[in-house]
Amino acid sequence: MIGDDVILPCHLKPAADAAGMTFEWARPDLKPRFVHVWHKNQELHINQHQSFKGRTSVDVNKLKHGDISLELCKVKMSDNGIYRCFFPHLGKDSTVQLVVGTTSSLVMSLAGIDRSKSGAVLHCESKGWHPEPELLWLDGEGKLLSAGPTETVRGPDDLYTVSSRVTVEKRHSNNFTCRVQQKIINQSRETQIHVPDDFFVAPCSSAAHITISLVACFVTVLAVVLSVWKWRRNKNKTETNMILPRENHQLMAENEKIKDTEMKMAEIAAELQRNKEDMVGILMKQKEEFTNQKDKLTQRKKKMEELLDANETQLQSLEKETDDTKCNNTTGYLKLEEITSNYRWGLIDGQEELEKLVLNAEKLLQTTESLVRAMEKKEVENMEGKQCGTERV
DSSP: OTTOOEEEOOBOSSOOOOTTSEEEEEOTTSSSOEEEEEESSSEEOTTBOGGGTTTEEOOHHHHTTTBOOEEEOSOOGGGOEEEEEEETTTTEEEEEEEOOOBOOOEEEEEEEEETTTTEEEEEEEEEEEBSOOEEEEEOTTSOBOOOOOOEEEEOTTSOEEEEEEEEEOOOSSOEEEEEEEETTTTEEEEEEEEOOGGGSOOOOOHHHHHHHHHHHHHHHHHHHHHHHHHHHHHHHHHHHHHHHHHHHHHHHHHHHHHHHHHHHHHHHHHHHHHHHHHHHHHHHHHHHHHHHHHHHHHHHHHHHHHHHHHHHHHHHHHHHHHHTTTTTOHHHHHHHHHHHHHHHHHHHHHHHHHHHHHHHHHHHHHHHHHHHHHHHHHHHHHHHHHHHHHHHO
């Protein structure tokens, strides 16, 4: 077993004193192969395999009688193998196989109930065996029970795990044993379990089957009704809970729109700020043009009034001259008077049109001056706001 001290036997036949001889213990599958070397009354450690250093020895007193058995201390799993005892000068050798074993405890449990056979299902498992063991089931009288195949798993550490299940029926004692054994190393472990009578279910009659079926159907229908009720309630909760996320989403979308609008307004304000001086210049130039136009129209109006007065004087003089002749030439006088009236009304219409142009020019000039004053006022307010903000900081 792992951790034990073992003796690997080897003897000279016929018996002879081996203390002064040369012999070796070796493992052919290792490199170097030497486990223990003896040469003329002393041990040689040259080329000894590293895994055996400090763990091998021979009894000097027994060497004198031809007993060269090797003692190996604290055996390990890696010590498994065939060992050769060899006398080079005699040409004699012998071999011995060392099997290092390990065992483990068992875990046994009641795994369930097999209603079809009115029996109980037992489970048994044991880990950490070497070499590979076998698993057996026994009843209370020590008789073997028929079970399925044993499941065997070999781990990366070369240790074996075995497990098995068996279905047992009610017996006199209801005691059952699980045994794991390894014949090569002559080791076995076992555990016992008692199954109460309650775990063995008697076969059901047809009436009992019908009753159970009805109860099962009723339970199934009840479960379906409860499931539908819970589903509807959860659905209502889900729809209620979805309203808030939808509103939050809409609020977020509106917030994004407001942010976009604010960004656009900021861009427009920046653009207006950049073009503000140009706009003031344009308005001032337009104001100047309107002023010049007003002055020109005023001068034209003045000339039109002077021309109208002169024409009126001439017409009055002409009427006096023709007043004496109207009796002799009535038709000519009427014709002249019509021409004179038309000319007078033409001058009056021209004067009225000119007055309208002057008024329009004055309105345009006032509008331009209002825009210029508003922009200048806005500029002053902005400057004052910036100064206040600087003082607060």
